[in-house]
Amino acid sequence: MHPSVRVLAHKPLISFIGKRVWPATAGPSHPHPAAPPEWQKSFSERAVPDSSLRAPQDHAVFLEFWDAPARFSKPSSRYLEQVEIDAILSGGASLR
Secondary structure (H helix, E strand, O other), rough: OOOOOOOOOOOOOOOOOOOOOOOOOOOOOOOOOOOHHHHHHOOHHHHOHHHHHHHOOOOOOOOHHHHHHHOOOHHHHOOOHHHHHHHHHHOOOHHO
């Protein structure tokens, strides 16, 4: 007979220090340390987004591709041939 094996509690090899806390607001913007000096000097001017540079939102925004007008779709990419469907369903095994 073998002596009974003593089962120890599992101790993971990785340990996490404390809970992860995300800041409520973003920190101040600053240039990357490796940025060229001329960019670092003018960063404060570039960091503020200019409202005049934004595109006007008077056009429709489509969340799903099927909501977009037909001129934005390519028929060759929408329709699959039967050979392509068979290749996809077989995982590529039907190609050979």
